[in-house]
Amino acid sequence: MSTETRVGLIGAGYIATWHADALRATPGVRITAVCDLDETAANGLASSTGGKAFYAVDDLIDARVCDAVHILTPPHLHKQIAIQCLRGGLDVLVEKPVAESAAETREIAEIAKETGKCFRAGHNFLGLPAYQRMKAEMQKGTYGRISGCEITWALPLAPLRSGPFTLWLLRQPQNLLLELGPHLFAFAHDLFGTVEVLHAQAARPIALPGDDMRPQAFRILARAGGVEITFTLSMVETVDDRSVTLRGSSARARLDYAQDVLVVERENASDLVVNPLRRQLDLSRQHLWQGMKNAAVQLKSLNTKNPYGRSFRGMNAALYGPTGTATPFDGDKAVQVMQAIDDAIALLPEAVLKVAAPAVQTRKPRPTAMVIGGTGFIGRALTRRLVADGRDVRVLSRGRSGPFPDLPDNVETVAASLHDLDGLTEAMKGIDVVFNLAKALETSWADCLVNDVGVATRVGMACEQAGVKRLIYTGTIASYDMSDPAVKITEDTGFAEDMTDRNLYARSKAECEKQLMKLHRDRGLPLVIARPGIVVGEGGPLQHWGIGRWHGAGAVRIWGHGRNILPFVLNDDIADGLVRMIDAPVEGQSFNLIGEPMLSARDYFDAIHTELGARIRVSSGNLHAFYASDALKYGLKKYALRRPGVIRPSLADWKSRAHFSPFVNEKPKRLLGWKPEADRTTFIERAITKANLFGF
Secondary structure, three states: OOOOEEEEEEOOOHHHHHHHHHHHOOOOEEEEEEEOOOHHHHHHHHHHHOOEEEOOHHHHHHHOOOOEEEEOOOHHHHHHHHHHHHHOOOEEEEEOOOOOOHHHHHHHHHHHHHHOOOEEEEOHHHHOHHHHHHHHHHHHOOOOOEEEEEEEEEOOOOHHHHOOOOOHHHOOHHHHHHHHHHHHHHHHHHHHOOOEEEEEEEEEEEEEOOOEEEEEEEEEEEEEOOEEEEEEEEOOOOOOEEEEEEEEOOEEEEEEOOOOEEEEEEOOOOOOOHHHHHHHHHHHHHHHHHHHHHHHHHHHOOOOOOHHHHHHHHHHHHHHOOOOOOHHHEHHHHHHHHHHHHHHHHHOOHHHHOOOOOOOOOOOOOOOEEEEOOOOHHHHHHHHHHHHOOOOEEEEEOOOOOOOOOOOOOEEEEEOOOOOHHHHHHHOOOOOEEEEOOOOOOOOHHHHHHHHHHHHHHHHHHHHHHOOOEEEEEOOHHHOOOOOOOOOEOOOOOOOOOOOOOOHHHHHHHHHHHHHHHHHHHHOOOEEEEEEOEEEOOOOOOOOOOOEEEOOOOEEEEEEOOOOEOOEEEHHHHHHHHHHOOOOOOOOOEEEEOOOOOOEHHHHHHHHHHHHOOOOEEEEEOHHHHHHHHHHHHHHHHHHOOOOOOOOOOHHHHHHOOOOOOEOOHHHHHHHOOOOOOOHHHHHHHHHHOOOOOOO
């Protein structure tokens, strides 16, 4: 009889890739199915894992191709799907949070007992090797008697400030604690037992669209097993601190669970002079040893065993290993973890949990403009500008709600698949102008052709069939070769004929433009193309990857030397330029929407320091070194890991990321009457001072 466990993944989003990678590395496990309502997502993950794609949970259960499933959908769907699968004869692991309350979690656990199947919670950090060492040493008494514990999650949560605001975790204030709290409370429960919550408070509120307030920090005091526990959650732009600290009578142990590093600070018996030296030398030795060990693991595994990935592997080893020691992940533990979170939520002031009532609708919107990608950074500003100009707007979204609760008379949100030509055509009925701001960040050219080029072309065809008077497509300046400082870029510069040596995003967006222009020439598609520069302003991210490679909120490696002027542009100016393209006689033309030349990358970070008092550590990025490192990664991925479709961008592509070539923005000013912000002081005020880059 085979001992192989057949596992299905329900949900094919971001977290599913982590589960899939860990499962493929787990002996005795085979991924046999992937299920997602999004057929493209299901097919894509299924093809990379060798499983069969399903588009409904019932179909997966009926196929009898799985022994267990990992449920990786948005949390509000967890309970229904878990019960459905348990009653269908499958063991279930449910990604955290396992449900929206302890009561729902308890219901899942009861159904598991009733059906005789296993219910486990995806508290993956409990599988981290360094955590398991910490727990074992604590239980042996190495740290002495534990009197206190601090468990911290301090990591920026960009959606709070820049969206998308339609995510589940932003729907209710308590969802933030439900989303992040399980990591912290699972540690506490596993170490000390049942957690008694004594106090809870929220801080650093921020307004979502419609003045709907959300806290960006929580502080919770609790007790478990005689240990005083402090939980700290911080979601503003802060240095990454995800840690568990145990204060014992013999030692203080600190686990950095983001880096899989455990450091123990102990007393020693040396005299007054040597004692502090020995203490620091011991800490240095531990840091050096663990750093070297983790680097060796990364090198040997070709970067497939980073700490986050190792936590999933450790969890799977407990679930599917020969000993089957899944105790920390069992469903009854999940019930207690969720009960503690519920208790914390119950102690929060009523004002913290209050959700702003949406504005009362007095009439149904009569949209003449459609924005595809209207929930994004540019899309939100554009939609509000259209409304300010007297137009009603239809926003195309995956869901039926959007970030415009204060505009019910003017904005309607409709759900339509970008892969459904008939659905898109129907959604465009009565629409005069369509703005397509959609983009797909894919990892293979085949996926780019399907999810970016195919979508852009399909939107163009739907515009034709629906009789849309103008399609305004948003491309990117990244498609240009910007490697030569002596070359000035205008709209006549054009893209390279052969883009195969460019990064996938630049190549894909260029191909989108090419196919849309073909529709314009051959069939009269009423097309205008916009290419924004590096867009900044309120609602934009601090960690903007158009400027450099970020290492948390406090350090950035600029693309290149950072002294050349960058093509910055304010988000409101982009919205103004797009709106001006509606009626201007510019069909079939393209426009580079670049602000007036003002700031280099180093100027930008100096301004952040001057205006906000935050000194970000800025380093020059050697583009030749980036290119060489990328060449090494390319070789390893292609020949050692044998991954299909691996690309290697050229040196010119890497130099283009530094935006060495200056832009000339005369065409949009001349033909559209566009006037981007020209005053440096005002630009800095709008791009930095009032942009809420840090969230507080």
